[in-house]
Amino acid sequence: MKQINLTNWKFRACGDEEWLTATVPGSVHTDLLKNEMIPQPFYGKNEHELQWIDKQDWEYSTVIHLEEEWQNLASTELIFEGLDTYADVYINDVHILSADNMFRAWKVNVKELLQIGDNHIRVKFRSAVKEDLPKLAQLGYALPAPNDQSELGELEEQRISVFARKAPYHYGWDWGPRFLTSGIWREAVLEGRNTATITDVYIRQNKIAQEEARLTAVVEVEAPLAWQGLLRITADGQEWMQAVSLKAGKQTLEIELIIDHPRLWWCRGLGEPNLYTFQAELVQDGAAVASASAQTGLREIKLLREKDKRGTSFAFVLNGVPVFAKGANHIPNDSFITEMTEERYRHEIATAAESNMNMLRVWGGGIYEEDVFYRLCDEYGLLVWQDFMFACSMYPGDEHFLESVREEAEYNVRRLRNHPCIALWCGNNEIDSAWSHYEDNKGWGWKEGYSTEVREVLWASYQEVFHRILPEVVASLHPGVDYWPSSPLRNLTGDEHQHATQIAGEGDIHYWGVWHAKEPFENYNLKVGRFMSEYGFQSFPELKSVLSYAQEEDMELTSEVMLAHQKNGSGNLLIKEYMDMYLPQPKDFRAFLYMSQILQAEAMRIAIESHRRNKPYCMGTLYWQMNDCWPVASWASMDYYGRWKALQYTVRKSYQDVLLSIIEEDGERLEVHAVSDLRGALHSELVIKLHHMNGSLLREWFSQVEVAADSAAVIFSAPLHELLDGHEPGQVLLSLRLLADGKTLDSKEHYFVLAKEISLARPVITVAETPESGEFSFTVTSDVLARGVYLTAEEEGIFSDNFFDLLPGHSKTVVFSLRGTDGRDWTPAMPKGLEVQSMADFVDESLL
Numbered sequence: 001m002k003q004i005n006l007t008n009w010k011f012r013a014c015g016d017e018e019w020l021t022a023t024v025p026g027s028v029h030t031d032l033l034k035n036e037m038i039p040q041p042f043y044g045k046n047e048h049e050l051q052w053i054d055k056q057d058w059e060y061s062t063v064i065h066l067e068e069e070w071q072n073l074a075s076t077e078l079i080f081e082g083l084d085t086y087a088d089v090y091i092n093d094v095h096i097l098s099a100d101n102m103f104r105a106w107k108v109n110v111k112e113l114l115q116i117g118d119n120h121i122r123v124k125f126r127s128a129v130k131e132d133l134p135k136l137a138q139l140g141y142a143l144p145a146p147n148d149q150s151e152l153g154e155l156e157e158q159r160i161s162v163f164a165r166k167a168p169y170h171y172g173w174d175w176g177p178r179f180l181t182s183g184i185w186r187e188a189v190l191e192g193r194n195t196a197t198i199t200d201v202y203i204r205q206n207k208i209a210q211e212e213a214r215l216t217a218v219v220e221v222e223a224p225l226a227w228q229g230l231l232r233i234t235a236d237g238q239e240w241m242q243a244v245s246l247k248a249g250k251q252t253l254e255i256e257l258i259i260d261h262p263r264l265w266w267c268r269g270l271g272e273p274n275l276y277t278f279q280a281e282l283v284q285d286g287a288a289v290a291s292a293s294a295q296t297g298l299r300e301i302k303l304l305r306e307k308d309k310r311g312t313s314f315a316f317v318l319n320g321v322p323v324f325a326k327g328a329n330h331i332p333n334d335s336f337i338t339e340m341t342e343e344r345y346r347h348e349i350a351t352a353a354e355s356n357m358n359m360l361r362v363w364g365g366g367i368y369e370e371d372v373f374y375r376l377c378d379e380y381g382l383l384v385w386q387d388f389m390f391a392c393s394m395y396p397g398d399e400h401f402l403e404s405v406r407e408e409a410e411y412n413v414r415r416l417r418n419h420p421c422i423a424l425w426c427g428n429n430e431i432d433s434a435w436s437h438y439e440d441n442k443g444w445g446w447k448e449g450y451s452t453e454v455r456e457v458l459w460a461s462y463q464e465v466f467h468r469i470l471p472e473v474v475a476s477l478h479p480g481v482d483y484w485p486s487s488p489l490r491n492l493t494g495d496e497h498q499h500a501t502q503i504a505g506e507g508d509i510h511y512w513g514v515w516h517a518k519e520p521f522e523n524y525n526l527k528v529g530r531f532m533s534e535y536g537f538q539s540f541p542e543l544k545s546v547l548s549y550a551q552e553e554d555m556e557l558t559s560e561v562m563l564a565h566q567k568n569g570s571g572n573l574l575i576k577e578y579m580d581m582y583l584p585q586p587k588d589f590r591a592f593l594y595m596s597q598i599l600q601a602e603a604m605r606i607a608i609e610s611h612r613r614n615k616p617y618c619m620g621t622l623y624w625q626m627n628d629c630w631p632v633a634s635w636a637s638m639d640y641y642g643r644w645k646a647l648q649y650t651v652r653k654s655y656q657d658v659l660l661s662i663i664e665e666d667g668e669r670l671e672v673h674a675v676s677d678l679r680g681a682l683h684s685e686l687v688i689k690l691h692h693m694n695g696s697l698l699r700e701w702f703s704q705v706e707v708a709a710d711s712a713a714v715i716f717s718a719p720l721h722e723l724l725d726g727h728e729p730g731q732v733l734l735s736l737r738l739l740a741d742g743k744t745l746d747s748k749e750h751y752f753v754l755a756k757e758i759s760l761a762r763p764v765i766t767v768a769e770t771p772e773s774g775e776f777s778f779t780v781t782s783d784v785l786a787r788g789v790y791l792t793a794e795e796e797g798i799f800s801d802n803f804f805d806l807l808p809g810h811s812k813t814v815v816f817s818l819r820g821t822d823g824r825d826w827t828p829a830m831p832k833g834l835e836v837q838s839m840a841d842f843v844d845e846s847l848l
Contacts, residue, residue, distance in 0.1 A: 001197060001290075002073065006062055006121065006188040014057040014124065025338045027084065027183035028058050028125070041335070042630045043549050045564045047177045051153050054180035059124045064190060068116050073192035074224030076111040078121070082186030085166040086126040092119055101165040101404050102185070103368055103389060104411040111192075125182040129153070132160040135396075141454065144434070144446040145393040147171070147365070149178040149567075162393045165404055168365040169332060174568040175625070175634040179335045196223035196246055198292035201280045203257075203418060205480055208300040208319070213262040215298075219253045219280050221246060221290075229284035231255060235276050244282075264319050265297025265420040266381060267358040269657055269677055273297060273381035273420075297378060297420030303482040311505020312491065314530040315619035316359075316383065316423055322710070324612070324677055325383065325620030326655040327352065327359035328637065329534060332366040335629045342372050343820075347642045348627055349376040350825040354798075355648060356655035359383040361487075361533065361622050364429035365391035368412045377421035384421040385533070385622070387487070388412075388470055390428035394435065394446070397461025405465055409473040417478040425474045425483045427466035430510065432486035433500045435462065442501045484508075487533050503529045508620075510534035514603060515574070520581070524607040525663065528614045535607055536624035537578075538571055539600035539647065540593045541631060541639035542792075548641070549631050555589045566633045575599065575633075584756045584843040591842035596633075597646035598788050598839070601803060602755075604637075604647055608654040609661040612675045615712045623651070642819065643796070646788075646803040658682070658707070658745040660738050670723055670750070672716035674707045674738060682707040684740040686716055690725060691733055693758070693785050695808030698732065699725055705738070720752070729753050733785075735807065749805050760787065760840045762848055765806070767836060770813065776828040777815045782806040786838040791816075794833035798826060806838075 011022040011031055020035045032038045032053070039046050070076065078091070080099070083106060089097040091113045099106050136142065136158055148159040149172030161171035172178035200220035207214040217233045223246040231253055233240045242255050263274035277295045281288040302317045316323045333348060334340050352360060360377065362369055364387030377384050388409060395401070416422055436443030437459045447455050466485045474483040485492055488500035490507035500507050509529035513519035515537050524535075540546060546555075554561035557572045566572050575596050579586070583599055586592040604623055611621035628640040637647040659675040676682060688701040705715045724732065729752035737747045751758065763786040769778050777800075780789060786806040791799050793816060800815040816834075817826030840848060 001191065001193040001195070002070065003192075004064055004190040006064065006190060009060050009062045009184070011058060011060045014059050019061065022060055023338075024060070024184045024188060025082070025186050027181040027185060027336055027338055028053060029179055029181055030336050030339060031183070041177070041179060044551075044554075044561050047179070047564065048152065051178070054129050054153070054182070055127055057125060057127050057130075058182055059122060060184060061120065061122045063118050063120055065118055066114060066116060070114065070192055071116060072194070073111070074194045075109060075222075076114060076190065076192040078108050078110045079189045079191060080106045080184065080186070081188070082184070083123070084125075084182050084185045085128055085164055086131045086182075088124045088126070090120075090122045090124075093122075101408055102167060103165055103408045105186075110190075123184060128164050128166060128180050128182065129155065129160065132163040133158060135163045136160055139396065141450070143394045143396070143458070144444075145171075146444075147173045147392050152178050153180070162395050163401075165389075165408060167332065167337075167367050168389065168391050168393070169629065170335070172567070173365060175331070175632060175636075176567060176629050177335055181336065183338075185338055194224065195289050196221055196227045196282055197290045198280055198282065199250075200414065201278060201292050201294040201418075202414070203278055203294055203296045205296075205298060205300070208262070208264070208298050210264070210319075211261060213259040213298045215257040215259070217255045217257055217278060217280060219255070220250065221253060221282070222250050223248055227282075227284075229282055229289070232281045232283050232288075233257060233278060234281075235259075235278040241283075259298070262298045265299040265378075267318055267323060267383050268353055268381035269356070269358055270318065270321060270323065270679070273379060275378060275420075294418045295375075295378070296418045299420050301383070301423050301481060303424055303484065305506075310617060311530065312507070313616075313619070314506065314508055315616070318383075318423075321679070322616065322619065323358065323383070324615050325359040325531070325622065326612075326677075327357040327361065327382070327622045328626035328651075329363050329622055329624045330360045330366075330369075330626045331363055332369075332629050333627055334640075337367060340370065344642065345370070345372050346376055346825070347819065348638070349373070349380050349382065350820065351638055351642075351644070351648065352382055352626065353380040354825070355652040356657065357382060357651075359385060359423070359620070359622060360626065361385040361387070363387055363391070363625075364389055364426070368416070371415075374416060374419040374421055378419055382421055383423040384419070385424045385426060386416065386422055387426045387429055390431065390465070392430050392434065394431065394458050395461060395465065397457070397464055402464060402469060406469050406473065409470055410477060413473055413477045417481075422478070422481055425470070425478065425481060426487050427470050427483070427485040429487055431462065431466075432489050433510075435459070436499045436501055437462075438497055439499055439501065442499065503527050506530060508533040512536075514607075518574070518577070521578075521603050521606050524603070525610045528610055528618050530618060531620040532607075532611050532618065533620065533622050534624045536635035537600045537603035538568065538575055538633060538635050539596040539645060540575075540633045541628075541641075541645065542597070542643055543590055543593055545631050545639050545641055545643060546593060557589060557592065562633075565631065568634075571633060578603075582754055582756060584760070584839070584847050586842055587844045594788075594790060594837075594842045595839075598803065601646040601650040605650050605654055608651070609659065609663075612654075612659055613661050613663075613673045613712050615675065641796075644798050644802070649799075649802045653746075656746060658738065660736055660746040660748045662734075662736065662748055662750045664720065667720070669717055669719055671714050672736060673712060674705065674715045675712040676707045677710060679709050681709050682740050682745070684738050684745065687737045687739065688716065689735045690723065690727075691735060691807060692727070693731055693733065695785070695810075698727065724752065730757055730759070749807075755787070755839075758787070760843060760848055761785070762840045763806075763838055765789065765836045765838065767834065769830070775815060776830050777813050778830075778834075779811045779813050780806065780836065781811045782808055782838075784808050786840070788839040790837045791831075792835045792837075793831035795819075795829075795831065797829070797831070
């Protein structure tokens with residue numbers, strides 16, 4: 001086989017004379033930027049000034065030189081792994097392909113069109129705006145698409161995102177900018193061959209158990225001519241062979257495999273994510289004439305939905321073990337996807353694993369992620385809830401659109417099905433509950449704007465995609481992995497269809513009462529469903545990140561630049577409104593950035609602990625959201641640059657395998673809960689201390705505690721007046737530790753009043769290196785209570801703890817690690833330019 005990677009391209013706006021250097025894979029926006037034709041898209045309000053790009057047609061051109069040997073090949077194909085989105089491809093001025101779906105590969109046999117010497121390949125990208133505006137006009141009515149920022153795109157209320165099989169977030173979202181990219185966004189290859197080739201290897205997992213794994217190797221072969229020989233599969237020292245006879249063309253071969261006592265793949269926290277590599281070869285006269293490999297992990301994954309006293313369960317079961325899902329929703333890491341590197345992907349996945357997560361949800365408004373994303377999830381033991389790319393919109397149901405959706409689904413299910421991380425295929429994000437077809441005056445009010453006849457047409461199109469095409473593809477190509485039509489959804493069995501418009505005892509739920517409905521944080525303790533697949537609270541990124549898109553004069557909550565980098569309407573003021581409820585007043589805007597992160601972290605701590613306390617009724621918590629696609633105020637726990645917010649540090653503690661959670665019941669009793677995700681019981685000791693705010697120890701309680709395997713239970717309860725021991729609530733606090741075998745499993749501070757009601761003194765915080773410990777660590781101490789101790793360094797990295805409270809007389813040992821490169825996660829080092837601050841440095845001076 002011969003292969004040429006097509007990377008040497010030039011581009012121009014259609015009609016222009018001048019060609020410019022292009023990068024492939026890439027996009028028009030990034031190529032314009034590299035040629036210094038546009039300003040930095042993420043800076044200031046530049047997004048608003050760059051909306052002209054998507055109204056223009058663009059073309060890319062390359063020349064490949066072929067030697068005579070290429071003419072002797074039986075088959076030659078031009079393969080585009082990704083074209084974004086409406087594209088016409090020409091070879092030597094002959095039209096060979098019209099592409100219209102960003103989410104699939106395109107392959108054309110071009111042997112008869114190629115010539116010895118130079119061959120010209122041209123790709124013309126038609127404007128998605130000009131392509132789809134006529135479709136809207138032809139339909140005669142608008143389809144709901146509330147996140148489509150058409151006004152910013154100078155289209156008024158003409159929302160066209162629903163017509164293109166293109167990443168929905170490119171049209172804008174309530175955390176992302178509107179950049180309608182176009183370009184060759186995945187690899188382009190010319191491939192020629194004379195012999196049979198293996199185009200796909202799928203290891204179908206028929207039955208997986210500790211004693212034996214029964215598998216089928218499904219091998220897809222393309223043969224230019226008839227061929228006879230052997231199919232050989234090898235893995236982990238084992239070999240399987242069978243004779244095969246191929247006809248010219250495409251065909252599928254199957255061979256049964258059995259592995260005794262397999263090393264199973266486990267998600268983080270339950271075991272090792274063991275992986276096997278299966279090599280498939282076509283063998284003739286003892287030599288391999290074609291080969292391909294597939295890596296997978298052997299595991300059984302199910303979504304368990306069984307009736308019980310409180311409704312119907314919603315829990316993932318891995319190799320027979322129930323999994324409490326701990327994780328977050330993942331969005332694309334960049335508005336310009338081709339700017340992503342393996343290092344950036346590794347940083348996100350390593351952060352998830354370091355934060356004790358075991359699941360990420362690939363949300364349906366982005367992309368089917370790059371292969372490296374899933375490979376890293378396999379390696380780190382992270383389950384993936386995989387949405388199909390449909391979100392918060394109703395879609396057309398014409399024959400061409402539906403066929404495109406089927407081809408897209410088949411391509412991506414085939415591409416991803418070997419990854420053991422894939423735990424669920426989900427049809428869409430929030431469409432079922434938004435439309436709420438079977439309930440009046442529910443949902444988002446969409447259907448009220450349509451006649452009964454049009455409603456039925458739109459619902460029929462919905463059912464065709466999400467209740468027929470997608471489940472059929474999953475069942476056919478990825479048996480053994482469940483399909484869920486929409487998130488959230490209560491139930492779907494036969495004719496019974498229940499929308500998730502409110503929390504119920506079944507299905508998954510997106511709870512946005514806190515934030516969108518302005519409910520208090522305390523409602524997280526009350527609003528708990530069977531699986532919490534979305535909930536969240538916003539904050540700003542840190543100062544260094546804000547300064548990447550703003551100047552000093554922009555440092556104000558309602559400045560034009562801050563509003564341009566806040567996509568959720570009045571989100572900035574909503575953060576302030578909540579801050580007024582819970583935290584002391586920040587002294588200025590820079591302080592507001594810090595306080596917003598403290599606020600976000602506290603909201604999510606309350607939510608996560610509530611969800612975990614309620615297991616096994618609740619069996620999953622995926623907060624919104626893990627990451628950002630540009631520097632912005634958003635719900636992310638890690639900003640665009642990969643910098644951990646306070647929330648990321650809080651998540652790492654809140655997702656520990658063993659958790660202490662404290663809650664005051666009815667203002668009269670305090671309860672201490674222990675939650676364990678471990679598969680074995682713990683013999684432990686609970687130590688509770690009552691401290692004065694000045695650090696003095698007032699009282700102590702000890703309790704021997706048995707923490708059962710995989711459990712959540714109250715391990716201590718007492719009246720508040722007994723714990724306060726006659727002291728004013730604002731003058732004392734509790735410290736709690738759960739110990740086992742001399743090690744601290746978890747520790748917590750508990751305050752009896754809100755943070756804004758606690759008097760702060762300006763602390764003197766001391767940092768001392770501890771070289772005797774044998775690692776790059778230092779200790780932090782304070783002379784008075786220091787809340788939200790905030791560590792920063794000049795270099796990019798993470799601390800073993802951050803945004804923590806320090807009691808006077810107590811110390812905290814911290815390790816700093818540089819952000820990893822060359823395939824490493826992080827490297828311990830002494831931080832350069834270490835700066836230590838606390839809440840007292842950020843509050844209004846009158847409060848000290």
